[in-house]
Amino acid sequence: MASADTAVATPPRAGLRAPLGGEALSRGIATLWISVIVLIPLAAVVSRGFEDGLGHFWDAISDPEAVAAIKLTLISSLIVVAINAVMGTLIAWVLVRDQFRGKSIVNSIIDLPFALPTIVAGLTLLALYRPNSPIGVHVAYTKAAVVAALLFVTLPFVVRAVQPVLMELDREMEEAAASLGAPNHRIFRSIILPNLAPAVIAGCALAFARAIGEFGSLVLLTGNIPFNTQVASVYIFGRIETNDASGAAAVSILLLAISVGLLFALNLFSTWRSRHERG
Amino acid sequence: MSAVSLRSRIGLRSIALIYLSALLVVPVGAIFYRTFEHGLSGPIDAVTSAEGLHAFWLTVVCVGIAVPLNTVFGVITALVLVRQDFRGKAVLNAAIDLPFAISPVVIGLALFLVYAPRDSWVGGWLMDNGVQVIFSLPGMVLATIFVSLPFVVREVMPVLQEIGTDQEEAAKTLGASPSQTFWRVTLPAIRWGLTYGIVLATARALGEFGAVSVVSGKISGANATQTLPLYVQRQFENFNVAGAYAAAILLAILAVAVLFSMNLLQRRSARSADAEEGDAGALPGPGVFVPQPIEKEA
Numbered sequence: 001m002a003s004a005d006t007a008v009a010t011p012p013r014a015g016l017r018a019p020l021g022g023e024a025l026s027r028g029i030a031t032l033w034i035s036v037i038v039l040i041p042l043a044a045v046v047s048r049g050f051e052d053g054l055g056h057f058w059d060a061i062s063d064p065e066a067v068a069a070i071k072l073t074l075i076s077s078l079i080v081v082a083i084n085a086v087m088g089t090l091i092a093w094v095l096v097r098d099q100f101r102g103k104s105i106v107n108s109i110i111d112l113p114f115a116l117p118t119i120v121a122g123l124t125l126l127a128l129y130r131p132n133s134p135i136g137v138h139v140a141y142t143k144a145a146v147v148a149a150l151l152f153v154t155l156p157f158v159v160r161a162v163q164p165v166l167m168e169l170d171r172e173m174e175e176a177a178a179s180l181g182a183p184n185h186r187i188f189r190s191i192i193l194p195n196l197a198p199a200v201i202a203g204c205a206l207a208f209a210r211a212i213g214e215f216g217s218l219v220l221l222t223g224n225i226p227f228n229t230q231v232a233s234v235y236i237f238g239r240i241e242t243n244d245a246s247g248a249a250a251v252s253i254l255l256l257a258i259s260v261g262l263l264f265a266l267n268l269f270s271t272w273r274s275r276h277e278r279g
Numbered sequence: 280m281s282a283v284s285l286r287s288r289i290g291l292r293s294i295a296l297i298y299l300s301a302l303l304v305v306p307v308g309a310i311f312y313r314t315f316e317h318g319l320s321g322p323i324d325a326v327t328s329a330e331g332l333h334a335f336w337l338t339v340v341c342v343g344i345a346v347p348l349n350t351v352f353g354v355i356t357a358l359v360l361v362r363q364d365f366r367g368k369a370v371l372n373a374a375i376d377l378p379f380a381i382s383p384v385v386i387g388l389a390l391f392l393v394y395a396p397r398d399s400w401v402g403g404w405l406m407d408n409g410v411q412v413i414f415s416l417p418g419m420v421l422a423t424i425f426v427s428l429p430f431v432v433r434e435v436m437p438v439l440q441e442i443g444t445d446q447e448e449a450a451k452t453l454g455a456s457p458s459q460t461f462w463r464v465t466l467p468a469i470r471w472g473l474t475y476g477i478v479l480a481t482a483r484a485l486g487e488f489g490a491v492s493v494v495s496g497k498i499s500g501a502n503a504t505q506t507l508p509l510y511v512q513r514q515f516e517n518f519n520v521a522g523a524y525a526a527a528i529l530l531a532i533l534a535v536a537v538l539f540s541m542n543l544l545q546r547r548s549a550r551s552a553d554a555e556e557g558d559a560g561a562l563p564g565p566g567v568f569v570p571q572p573i574e575k576e577a
Binding site: 023026027029030031033034037038039040041042044045047048087090091093094095097098100106108109110111112113114115116117118119120123124125127128129148151152155184206209210212213214215216219220232233234236237240245248249252255256259260262263264267 | 284287288291292294295296298299302303304305306307309310313352355356358359360363365367371373374375376377378379380381382383384385386387388389390391392393398399400421424425428482485486487488489492493508511512515523524527530531534535537538539541542
């Protein structure tokens, strides 16, 4: 272990003795850290949203402009997730089962949407799809722009969820089915798909959670027209800027509930599945 | 022999490549083309303007504070979640993933409601004591920490699970102090996962827009609260499209550098896992973005 020598040369710092030392101390530090950074601020949102009672909360999220924004967000996220389920699985299949020159490059650009800052993603799509577009496609400032931007930022989720499962999938079953004369679509439907379904669902859930909260890539691209191209996160931003923190908090709670609920369901699902598989 | 015919394989490959080109390659190529179509001097002037340099500097400061803090606390949190059993552990574990699932604007709002100078939980008190969080640097740093918090924890946890406690216990038996055990046994074993987590956290921190945008107040001028992603938006909205493209390209180049080092790290860690048996340095792979249940150790 050559690199262990460099670690020996590093003098131990007193402040970091905790991780292995006092268990209670390190547990306290971790809990405090997550609470201060994540949990307390989120509690502030929930508390502000319900501050004036349920009636006010309901009024805030049933404001027509809010309803239009929420509707647009949910519908375009569903469209995006459906496209991702198909295209993500297809891309993963090509990356695992196909052989062609430049495959490793294609494989690494899948992560580009994760690495690229969202505002750059939006500007990138705008450079191509704005009104004086070089390719003559007018997508900017329409609802289609919302879908395009969400497709861009959520691309990796399904691909990266399906890829490892497909890699581990035993090919003997498929080959046996093929030698018994099963046509390709039948092999896909009755062998590959059932094995991939959990990964596709997991990828879709994460993509959906990401899509309903997306902001940076939409700000420049959609024009943020109320009742037309304004999504929920942009609506929340507008409420904050006009000093309506309660209205912002109410719609935020709705988004929070959906994405946290999804994450929770996904955790339950994967716990259940790993127990199911082992048992 | 593949079970799938050559024709359908090429068909699927073409669909995948056309989709990726239309969605990723052509737009990213277009922005590079647009930026450099009138030569290099324009974009270079735009990012080296006083405002551009200030934005760049502010981004470096935010990342420089957020990532080291997330690294130290991330390792502690990962150790706690993997090595300890306590009540509420599932809640703590689930809370780690929240920043992945929450809209950046909601994150900004959350910090706003705790720290805003007026009408917030502690902002007024902090203001009376001379600390301004919202519309100033501390708020932007907090937002950056929030969005990049899960990466180190989530990359280190599976590695810790894999290496188990045998080596640590052997070190303890041989008389090593807890800090010696950490620095000489645990840290070398998790080094690749940790580095990978730091790279991902840095990428996310560099590009954060929504959360920072809410808490920054978008102040420009001498004491500007404008990071590089915010600078991109402002330049675009002020019809300085060339400036926006130039700053965006700078961010995109940083993103590509991150991608590149991710690939490199994955290959190196795979090699080192092969070379040193028992040293579970292999990275969990890209599937890491999918939340995993905590596995109980035997």
